Amino acid sequence: MIKKCLFPVAGYGTRFLPATKAQPKEMLPILTKPLVQYGVEEALAAGMDHIAFVTGRNKRAIEDHFDITYELEDMISGTIRESQLNCVRNLIEQCTFTYTRQNHMRGLGDAILIGEALIGEQPFGVILADDLGVGEPDGIMAQMVRVYEKYRCSIVAVEEVPVEEVDKYGIVSGQRLDDQHIRVERMVEKPSPLDAPSNLAVIGRYILTPDIFDILRNTPPGKNGEVQLTDALQAQAANGKVIAYRFRGQRFDCGSIEGFVDATNFFFNRMQEQQ
Ligand code: UTP
Numbered sequence: 001m002i003k004k005c006l007f008p009v010a011g012y013g014t015r016f017l018p019a020t021k022a023q024p025k026e027m028l029p030i031l032t033k034p035l036v037q038y039g040v041e042e043a044l045a046a047g048m049d050h051i052a053f054v055t056g057r058n059k060r061a062i063e064d065h066f067d068i069t070y071e072l073e074d075m076i077s078g079t080i081r082e083s084q085l086n087c088v089r090n091l092i093e094q095c096t097f098t099y100t101r102q103n104h105m106r107g108l109g110d111a112i113l114i115g116e117a118l119i120g121e122q123p124f125g126v127i128l129a130d131d132l133g134v135g136e137p138d139g140i141m142a143q144m145v146r147v148y149e150k151y152r153c154s155i156v157a158v159e160e161v162p163v164e165e166v167d168k169y170g171i172v173s174g175q176r177l178d179d180q181h182i183r184v185e186r187m188v189e190k191p192s193p194l195d196a197p198s199n200l201a202v203i204g205r206y207i208l209t210p211d212i213f214d215i216l217r218n219t220p221p222g223k224n225g226e227v228q229l230t231d232a233l234q235a236q237a238a239n240g241k242v243i244a245y246r247f248r249g250q251r252f253d254c255g256s257i258e259g260f261v262d263a264t265n266f267f268f269n270r271m272q273e274q275q
Helices: 035-045 060-065 070-076 082-092 108-114 140-151 161-170 211-217 229-236 257-274
Strands: 004-008 052-054 095-102 126-127 130-135 154-160 170-176 181-189 200-207 242-246 249-253
Touching: 004 035, 004 242, 035 052, 035 082, 035 126, 035 130, 035 140, 035 229, 052 060, 052 108, 060 200, 070 082, 095 140, 108 211, 108 229, 126 140, 130 140, 130 200, 130 257, 140 154, 140 242, 140 249, 154 170, 154 229, 161 200, 161 242, 170 229, 170 242, 181 200, 181 229, 229 242
Parallel strands: 004 052, 004 126, 052 095, 154 242
Antiparallel strands: 126 200, 130 249, 154 200, 170 181, 170 200, 181 242
16 A cells, blocks of 8 residues: 655746745645645545645645644634535545655755655655646546556656647656556656657656655756656666556646646536536
8 A cells, every 4th residue: 555645845836926926836726725635635535645745935835724723613613614624624634744845946856855754665656736637537646556556666647748748748658568558668858849759748646666765866957957856767767667657537737827727617617517
């Protein structure tokens, strides 16, 4: 069983300025729930009840969200508003939350290495909360756990993207095992469309084996001067230890305005259908 899920949330979210000037982008809501809550729900549905955050300055609202708010809860006690907090109360009851900070924005790979103190020597999930996943029928991370149980190595979730967008993603290529699984041979971070080995893009869901920490420790800064998780995964892939998984469902890039609006419309339409 994979029990821990790491949420690197130290990024500045500059694409959403000024909304993210004084609040974390992970707290931006899709309807009434902040992005990060969708991510924690997905982790818990995959059996991961230890939620580890790598945070930064201006991110305290995330800690407060996963804690009791006495005055507010007292005020709405007994009113119809009370039930609106049930979903987050359930998470608080069922999960353990731990936090550490990344002091300097040195990239996603560096953020994950800092998370080692919270994870230890065990395989773990990673969710980038600004990628909002809607798995079919179950969550993307739950699907990935099943893939991990079969292959026992690092797993990355991938989807096809338009060729002109490959320079926004880590791109993989390798040996196709079946319709949904590829044994990764090459991984390139944000290649130009001409250099991209495919149009299969890694989205913000990973299961990583703990040897990734030693690899990250020895990974020099890469693209944009940041320690790239993609470079560390390439070292595992060289030993056949990374499986790319084409997940069932869809994902919204809520780190971009267009993806954020699409997600809002999707959940709004779903809510109306359910009423
Ligand atoms: P992004 O590339 O989306 O960067 O990071 P960002 O800062 O969050 O957003 P923009 O581009 O400025 O709008 C991908 C993920 O990696 C985390 C971010 O929090 C996000 O979840 N990250 C990135 C860190 O935790 N630390 C870093 O040094 C870099």
